[in-house]
Amino acid sequence: MPKDTQxxxxxxxxxxxxxxxxxxxxxxxxxxxxxxxYAPEGSGDELIEEIVISNPAATERGNVRLGDDGxxxxxxxxxxxxxxxxxxxxxITNMLRARGIPPGQAGQSGSLST
Numbered sequence: 001m002p003k004d005t006q007x008x009x010x011x012x013x014x015x016x017x018x019x020x021x022x023x024x025x026x027x028x029x030x031x032x033x034x035x036x037x038y039a040p041e042g043s044g045d046e047l048i049e050e051i052v053i054s055n056p057a058a059t060e061r062g063n064v065r066l067g068d069d070g071x072x073x074x075x076x077x078x079x080x081x082x083x084x085x086x087x088x089x090x091x092i093t094n095m096l097r098a099r100g101i102p103p104g105q106a107g108q109s110g111s112l113s114t
Contacts, residue, residue: 019035019049019050019051019066019068020035022051022066023035023051023053026051026053030055030056030057031053031054031055031056032053032054032055032056033051033052033053034051034052035049035050035051036048036049036050036051036052037049048067048068048069049067049068050065050066050067050068051065051066052064052065053065053066060078061076061091062074062075062076062077062078063075074095076088
């Protein structure tokens, strides 16, 4: 596996290192991964690397982008009607809720909810 290199601005360029390894592990779990490497407009020699992850059995759930800077973005392209809003509510809650904390009790330990 190649060593990490420093890009312009101190951003590590993993070049098929950690991101590729993570993509392989996600593919082993049945997910589809694409490794993207691109230069942002006006960035000089800086490259950005991302994995775009999707579930081929449930494409309606969108994509997750995992960047070389550790950023994670969930992209969902669909309607926000009543049915999809309920599904999104469940999906987001399940992604962010700590395991073992029943619904309705998560806000009892200092969260911003009232």
